[in-house]
Amino acid sequence: MFQGQSVREQFLDWAREKGLTRFFGNPGSTELTMFRDFPDDFDYVMSLHEGCAVAMADGYAQARRAPALINLHSAAGVGNAMGTIFTAFRNGTPLIITAGQQSRSILLHDPFLHSDRAAELVRPHIKYAIEPARAQDVPAAIAKAWQIALTAPMGPVFVSIPADDWDQTAEPWTGRPAPLSVAAGDVTALAEALAASANPVIVAGGEVDRSGAWDALVALAEASGAPVWHAPLEGRIGFPQSHAQFAGILPADPGGIRETFAGHDLILVVGTRAFTYHIEGPKPFAPEAPLFQISDSAEMLAAAVSGQGILGDIKRTLEALLASTNFRSSRAQSRDVGARAEPSFTREGPITLPYLLHTLNRLRDPASAIVEEAPTSRGDLPVYLPIDRPDQFFTCASGGLGFGLAASVGVAMARPDVRTIALIGDGSAMYGIQSLHAAAREKSNLLVLVFNNGRYAALDGFASKFQLHTTVGCDLAGLDFVKLAEAQGVAAERVDAAEALEDVLARGLAAAGPMLIEVMLP
Ligand SMILES: Cc1ncc(C[n+]2csc(CCOP(=O)(O)OP(=O)(O)O)c2C)c(N)n1
Numbered sequence: 178m179f180q181g182q183s184v185r186e187q188f189l190d191w192a193r194e195k196g197l198t199r200f201f202g203n204p205g206s207t208e209l210t211m212f213r214d215f216p217d218d219f220d221y222v223m224s225l226h227e228g229c230a231v232a233m234a235d236g237y238a239q240a241r242r243a244p245a246l247i248n249l250h251s252a253a254g255v256g257n258a259m260g261t262i263f264t265a266f267r268n269g270t271p272l273i274i275t276a277g278q279q280s281r282s283i284l285l286h287d288p289f290l291h292s293d294r295a296a297e298l299v300r301p302h303i304k305y306a307i308e309p310a311r312a313q314d315v316p317a318a319i320a321k322a323w324q325i326a327l328t329a330p331m332g333p334v335f336v337s338i339p340a341d342d343w344d345q346t347a348e349p350w351t352g353r354p355a356p357l358s359v360a361a362g363d364v365t366a367l368a369e370a371l372a373a374s375a376n377p378v379i380v381a382g383g384e385v386d387r388s389g390a391w392d393a394l395v396a397l398a399e400a401s402g403a404p405v406w407h408a409p410l411e412g413r414i415g416f417p418q419s420h421a422q423f424a425g426i427l428p429a430d431p432g433g434i435r436e437t438f439a440g441h442d443l444i445l446v447v448g449t450r451a452f453t454y455h456i457e458g459p460k461p462f463a464p465e466a467p468l469f470q471i472s473d474s475a476e477m478l479a480a481a482v483s484g485q486g487i488l489g490d491i492k493r494t495l496e497a498l499l500a501s502t503n504f505r506s507s508r509a510q511s512r513d514v515g516a517r518a519e520p521s522f523t524r525e526g527p528i529t530l531p532y533l534l535h536t537l538n539r540l541r542d543p544a545s546a547i548v549e550e551a552p553t554s555r556g557d558l559p560v561y562l563p564i565d566r567p568d569q570f571f572t573c574a575s576g577g578l579g580f581g582l583a584a585s586v587g588v589a590m591a592r593p594d595v596r597t598i599a600l601i602g603d604g605s606a607m608y609g610i611q612s613l614h615a616a617a618r619e620k621s622n623l624l625v626l627v628f629n630n631g632r633y634a635a636l637d638g639f640a641s642k643f644q645l646h647t648t649v650g651c652d653l654a655g656l657d658f659v660k661l662a663e664a665q666g667v668a669a670e671r672v673d674a675a676e677a678l679e680d681v682l683a684r685g686l687a688a689a690g691p692m693l694i695e696v697m698l699p
């Protein structure tokens with residue numbers, strides 16, 4: 178059927194069939210042959226840096242709930258992208274990453290740009306990596322990688338492709354792989370334990386949102402009456418933050434976690450680690466109450482401090498639990514945890530973070546997606562800008578800065594009909610500032626708010642946890658984000674007075690095309 182086609186044509190036919198007609202990337206000599214006679218129904222999003230290409234594709238893929246294609250330039254380009262590949266791995270985003278390699282006929286002689294370990298370079302933070310043994314295997318290798326990327330737990334995959342492969346004649350290709358699905362886990366013991374529990378607590382994580390289990394978890398929370406804590410440092414949000422049972426964000430230290438669960442007789446962790454630590458603490462780490470954990474990742478279950486893991490598709494497992502006859506209990510339904518912080522802020526003088534988030538929340542379209550990479554704003558976000566819908570909040574699950582701004586461009590490309598809002602710290606913005614160039618070229622429906630506090634404030638805050646009185650290199654004074662935006666074709670304004678904030682935000686939300694607002698914060 179494919180006789181007479183080139184490897185390139187065979188690959189493009191397959192990609193078209195899978196709806197993969199957009200490449201994110203940054204090209205070089207070893208990739209040019211891949212794009213010879215580039216068909217009109219495909220497009221290429223130029224990112225100006227490989228790290229931005231991967232993050233942009235990550236945002237695009239997450240917001241579309243579909244995998245995305247990336248093309249990087251040889252080993253050096255892959256190296257540039259390693260931070261955001263690591264983030265995509267932690268985010269669990271299905272990305273099909275290709276990179277050019279020198280032509281096979283000269284590989285023996287260690288040519289310019291050549292890496293003899295191209296597939297190893299991205300390991301271990303990739304689900305699968307290969308440089309196919311023959312040119313004719315390239316389309317099938319990409320299809321195999323795509324299948325692995327889409328199989329839970331999802332993640333990025335990598336194929337290194339020599340430049341002369343694309344013009345080779347393809348062979349007939351049979352046995353094309355299809356995505357694999359994961360069944361529900363066994364909930365028998367959990368259903369019994371929940372029915373017997375007098376005071377259960379639930380911990381929700383980003384995987385709940387990623388696996389489409391948002392409604393199922395809300396139903397479980399309401400049926401069980403359990404308060405729901407959200408895991409810290411997650412890439413997505415798995416439970417509505419205005420819900421009466423939302424208790425807050427779990428601390429990221431063993432002591433804080435044990436304290437939080439005091440008095441509970443059952444802990445159910447859904448779609449996240451048990452538990453996520455950022456700082457150490459005294460042993461024992463494990464809370465006293467019995468723990469159950471639902472995840473589609475055996476590795477995540479194996480990392481738990483205690484308890485019983487249930488391996489399975491998260492949504493299907495929650496649905497099985499809800500349907501279980503053992504599950505019903507006599508506890509009061511939907512208890513209000515009542516622990517919510519009261520919003521408070523001033524409307525005059527310098528702009529405070531609470532006033533900024535509150536005003537933005539009041540003015541924004543509730544359907545808008547939020548992309549965040551502004552570390553010291555995190556504590557205030559659930560209070561002043563609560564996320565109450567699935568698929569609406571994206572940040573990096575790795576802790577690696579340089580994701581947010583590029584990802585917001587990708588999210589905006591996936592959602593052209595509603596304004597995407599990026600909340601980006603001044604420090605974070607500088608890890609991928611050239612992403613604004615793609616936003617301008619793509620005329621993205623994107624509002625970028627740069628939170629300019631003139632420093633890496635998170636590190637100042639963290640220093641005290643390590644008994645440090647001073648930090649080095651955390652002062653960022655002198656950056657001009659209005660100029661940085663305008664230089665790349667993005668309209669920009671600066672605001673530093675609370676009295677002016679509402680008008681500026683309203684303009685930014687209504688503007689056609691991308692806009693950046695530099696918000697000066699104390
Ligand atoms: C790639 C990478 N490099 C360095 C860090 C360490 N880091 C964590 S928070 C932070 C400061 C971020 O500054 P900014 O975006 O201005 O936010 P703020 O802390 O001021 O809220 C830094 C540098 C990181 N997380 N990732």
Ligand SMILES: [Mg+2]
Nearest residue numbers: 602603604632
């Ligand atoms: Mg800052």
